[in-house]
Amino acid sequence: MNWQPAKKQNDYVQTRNKNFSPPTVNQVLQNAQKMIGPISESPRLDAQVLLAKIMKNSRTWLVAHPKSRLGAQEDVQYRRLVARRAHGEPLPYILGTWEFFGRRFQINPSVLIPRAETEHLVEEALGLLRNNRSVLKVLEVGTGSGCIAVSLLLEMRSLGVVATDISLQALRTAAQNIVNHAIGDRIDLVQTDLFSGIRGQFDLVCANLPYIPRKVLNNLQVGRWEPRLALDGGEDGFIYLRRFIAEVAKVLAPGGSVVLEIGEGQDEEVRSMIRLGFPRAPVRISKDLAGYNRVVVFET
Ligand SMILES: C[S@@+](CC[C@H](N)C(=O)[O-])C[C@H]1O[C@@H](n2cnc3c(N)ncnc32)[C@H](O)[C@@H]1O
Structure with a gap:
């Protein structure tokens, strides 16, 4: 899976492909952790907090449901937040609270x-x-x-x-x-x-x-x-x-x-x-x- 930050809607054309299989919670968390790793002391936590925001669920729920699949829209939104964090933006500013x-x-x-x-x-x-x-x-x-x-x-x-x-x-x-x-x-x-x-x-x-x-x-x-x-x-x-x-x-x-x-x-x-x-x-x-x-x- 390509985890480079996507810049425009076209980058997500794969999400409209019939064969596109949405990634699981576990997959996106692992990729996000890798991206955030170089700039954060707590990449796992950051990745979870951002995904919890997108999936409107708790971190505990994420841990309990590693095989749950993201919706295509959630996948797009999550990539955007992870790219911001990987760029160094502090987690609180991304969350807004x-x-x-x-x-x-x-x-x-x-x-x-x-x-x-x-x-x-x-x-x-x-x-x-x-x-x-x-x-x-x-x-x-x-x-x-x-x-x-x-x-x-x-x-x-x-x-x-x-x-x-x-x-x-x-x-x-x-x-x-x-x-x-x-x-x-x-x-x-x-x-x-x-x-x-x-x-x-x-x-x-x-x-x-x-x-x-x-x-x-x-x-x-x-x-x-x-x-x-x-x-x-x-x-x-x-x-x-x-x-x-x-x-x-x-x-x-x-x-x-x-x-x-x-x-x-x-x-x-x-x-x-x-x-x-x-x-x-x-x-x-x-x-x-x-x-x-x-x-x-x-x-x-
Ligand atoms: C270190 S922040 C503290 C913000 C908040 N009280 C906190 O503890 O999270 C300092 C605040 O002082 C404000 N500030 C800077 N210079 C100031 C001045 N001359 N008079 C009044 N406020 C000032 C800044 O805009 C900023 O909001």
């Missing part, structure tokens, strides 16, 4: 793909918020798909959130997720540069800002597919974190807290920035599952 904190989010190439390590930021924020029983106001800066803000709102019914982003396209995606999760009455979206034009005081301000140093980013695959606006932290990686820490006081309620995601090896620099602006604030840094210092928490 990704899971974060146990819930499904719509995503597209205008937003960062939600990361497992960012769930850690949500856990830290919830830990702080749950100690407080009053109605609380949260500001999230750089919301992207809205995965952090939406997760906080769904976990805590007494929250109100303002979520910002400089990218209008990102905010459109966040709006879609807000509608899908039916929480529109407790969140406002604002297009702005960090805190510019943000009024009011917030009990908790959180952010996962772009923090990858530009030179490092230029050599990473993520920079090819995900928005640079979401990743590029300027020459040293601290361009947004530095501004954020210098300006956050003006939106913090008395005794308010800050939760920030940082990159690997950025903890000491961020700690000194906080010490400058908030000399008396205790700073706590917690590790992600890979053991990197990932989330910075300070209470004012």
